[in-house]
Each structure stands twice: as C-alpha cells, then as structure tokens.
Amino acid sequence: MADVITTALTYSREDVNKYFLQPMFLGDQDISRFDVMLNVKSSFKLQKFASLEKITKAYASGFTGSTGSTLTQREIVMSRVKAEVEQEANTFYNTIVGDWLAAGNDIDNLDGTMLQEIIAEIMGKGLKRDNSRQLWFNDTASGSADYDIYNGIFKNYTSLPAGQQIVGPVGALAADAATAQMQAAIDASPDELRELKGQAVLEISGSYADNYRATLRSTGTEIADGVLRDGEDMLSYDGYPIIVHREWDTHISADSLATDPHRIVLHVPKNVAIGTDLGGEATANFWYNPDLILNRFRATYAIGTQYKNDELAVTNISA
Numbered sequence: 001m002a003d004v005i006t007t008a009l010t011y012s013r014e015d016v017n018k019y020f021l022q023p024m025f026l027g028d029q030d031i032s033r034f035d036v037m038l039n040v041k042s043s044f045k046l047q048k049f050a051s052l053e054k055i056t057k058a059y060a061s062g063f064t065g066s067t068g069s070t071l072t073q074r075e076i077v078m079s080r081v082k083a084e085v086e087q088e089a090n091t092f093y094n095t096i097v098g099d100w101l102a103a104g105n106d107i108d109n110l111d112g113t114m115l116q117e118i119i120a121e122i123m124g125k126g127l128k129r130d131n132s133r134q135l136w137f138n139d140t141a142s143g144s145a146d147y148d149i150y151n152g153i154f155k156n157y158t159s160l161p162a163g164q165q166i167v168g169p170v171g172a173l174a175a176d177a178a179t180a181q182m183q184a185a186i187d188a189s190p191d192e193l194r195e196l197k198g199q200a201v202l203e204i205s206g207s208y209a210d211n212y213r214a215t216l217r218s219t220g221t222e223i224a225d226g227v228l229r230d231g232e233d234m235l236s237y238d239g240y241p242i243i244v245h246r247e248w249d250t251h252i253s254a255d256s257l258a259t260d261p262h263r264i265v266l267h268v269p270k271n272v273a274i275g276t277d278l279g280g281e282a283t284a285n286f287w288y289n290p291d292l293i294l295n296r297f298r299a300t301y302a303i304g305t306q307y308k309n310d311e312l313a314v315t316n317i318s319a
Helices: 114-137 155-158 177-187 191-195 206-219 223-231 244-255
Strands: 036-037 044-049 069-076 079-087 165-168 201-205 240-245 263-267 272-276 285-290 294-307 313-319
Touching: 069 294, 079 114, 114 155, 114 244, 155 294, 155 313, 165 177, 165 201, 165 263, 165 285, 177 201, 177 206, 177 263, 177 313, 201 206, 201 244, 206 223, 206 244, 223 244, 240 244
Parallel strands: 036 272, 165 313, 201 240
Antiparallel strands: 044 069, 079 294, 201 263, 263 313, 272 294, 285 294
C-alpha cells in the first residue's frame, strides 16, 4: 500500500478548514488550439487530400478532366492510459486533519469528506501536468514508462522533411540567439505555411523567451518597452504570436530523457491532431475497499497524436 499523501503530520489546533496545495505549474493546458477529436476509442487514419488548382482553362468544346489531388493517410495510434492513487484514512488519525474524517463506524471511508476532495484535486492536477508533458515529449522508443505510451508532438514532427528540421545551438545562448533562430525557422517555412501566416504561431522554450526578452530590452524602443511591460502573453516576432512553454524547460531539466533544451516549433496549431475518448475534463472514479481499508482513485482514457501536413510545420531544436 502506498498512500498518495505520505508526509508525517502532527496535531495542532489550528483552523482545520484551511488547506493549501503545492503549486502545480500546469503549463500548456489550452489544447483547444489543436484539432482535438473527441470520443475516439481506437486507432484511425487521417485522410489528407492534396489541394487542386490550375483546372480553369479557356473555354473550348468537349470535355477534358483535370487530375492532381492525391490522397495521403497518417495514422493516429490510440493508447490507453491509467492513473491510480490510494489512501488509508488511518494516516490522518490524531492529526490536524483528523477532524475531516467521517464520524462513527465509517471513519476509514473518505467518501464525501474534505480529504476526498483534496486527494481528487491533487490527482487532477497531476493528470493535467502528465498530459501536457506527454503530449509534447512522449516517444515510444524512449524506454521509459513515463514517456513510452504514445508518440507526442516532437516525435511526430521528426517525420518532417529534413529542411524543415533545423538544428539549433547548444549550451548557453548567445545574445540575440532567439531572434536568429526564430528567423531561421521562418526562413525554412514552405510557401504553404507562409500563406497561412495569420494562423501560425511560434511555440518556444522558456530559454528562448528569456533570450528574446533580453534582446527587446537592449533595443530600448517604445514598442519593445511596451512588449516587456505587457509580459510573455503579448510576445510576438515578425507578426507571429509567441507561446512560451516554461514547462518544457522544467521537464528537460528534471528528466534526462527530455534532452535538447532550446526548442522552437513554428506551425499552424490545427495541423496537430489529438484523438481522445474523453468528452471533457478527465474525471477520477473513487471507491472505498472495506476489505483492504483503502480509499482508491482511478482515471483512465485513450489518447493519440499525429500531424496532418508536412507543409505547415518547422522545428528548430538544439542538438
């Protein structure tokens, strides 16, 4: 048995109805910018039909059919995932939170108590953080149970044409490196991505964001000063909105599997397809097992990712 809450507690007569949780910096949770396909329960193929043009000709009698739209398929491989935690109510007996336990003979059952709400909230935040991390960094070849469930966005984009996978600098970033590397990604953009500039974004690591802000600070222009005052949410480069992923830096620093710290993805977000059987927020099931005297929480769902078009993405990742 492994309790989700393990810290030793001592009894102190404080305000028992107040509690706090360690902050969970959830990072990228607004996945609505991607093409999220709900209620998907099994692997399936995306059908891509090439654009058709130059079919309009000068009028002439007769019929001449035009061709040129090819069908390309990319598969979203769905994987089933599960998260489970358990808690023994006796852990809290004769502690500050003991008043949250049920009264009478049902003291070991956390159903309906404040402790059940706290554990469910802790688990929910952990689920969201895992989803954000795995959505980007998962790699079935990683050999890690924390990363090998399905292929994430970075892994999928390794199938892009070589010219759209730029190798960025390693080590400490030189001055103005962010602007140079964002420009390199733009320069490598296919014409189709440039056509859709109004839908494209630059998603960058916190290391590049800090470097870019240093560049803006050094320019001392009114526009740069305004951007710095408005914060990261207002960052942009050459007309492309910037989404800063400081959670990338956190995971890269903490996990040896998540290497290559400086990262840029220039793409149309709807180019990323996410399949899931969830119809909304993940929810955890709760039950009390009287035989084992344990309270258990479980969440399960299916998820998979893929991208649609080679032409709508460029990556720039340090070697």
